[in-house]
Amino acid sequence: MYKELIVAEIEDDVLLVIDILQNDDGGPADILLSKGVIVLKGKNKPCIQIEMKNDVRKITAADHSTIPPLSEAVIDVFIERKESDDVTQKTDFIVEPTQHFCETYPFKMASVLVDINRNLTSKIRLLNPFP
Template identity: 45%
Template sequence: MGSGQGPTDIILSQNKIVLDGKEIPVFQVVKGKGSRRVIVADDVNIPGLTEALVDVYIEREESDDCLMAAEYIVEPSSNFKDKYQLVMASTLVDIDKLSTCKVRVLNPMDVVVTLRQNADVGRAELIERIESVIAEEEPVKVKQKHG
């Protein structure tokens, strides 16, 4: 929560959020057209109350060999959300580095969950470009007057 010094304004056209009079830069990522299936590479058991890195394959196309950039954002599919009581973190991957990519999966339940090989767990979308970058500095704090 803010300290009550003013309203919060989200100004996406200027890539910023103004919170209590302080500007906080934000970034926007432009996704490509269409999405690709993300499937589990091998059977994996995820014990209860744990987090695991899961190897996945991302669908490939012949034109991928000609791409200058092959960065994709992987997000859970509706099938994954409906079928499993698991949570998958959105992950930025480069499909040209290795034949498989890793995604982080959390099992918040107290039972083992098995992901079978070739299970459809996500969608990957090409990142065309990054519009702007988050500032690497903390916003300057405003000193409060006492008295």
């Protein structure tokens, strides 16, 4: 299937091809998430989720910190909890900077593996590379 597409840089999560799925010459597509398929022109196409947004957690500094120029600091952070979290099991998360963090703050952040059930706060390492 060939279609002409115009791509725009959009920050919201949206289904960009809705016009193709809804207005195709072969009729509208059926999105069956319960079966993991999209029925397009009468044929089942697998619908594979490649990113789980549910695993993204908000991280907040536990206290105000000042990181002097050309130095690094290890700070405590709170990692968002969810009702579905099982506090009796080991719950590992990789904490790493998002693109938004990198564009907004002048710091560098090291990725770290943390167990959110081990302590109330977790530790992350930040570097201020500027004089």
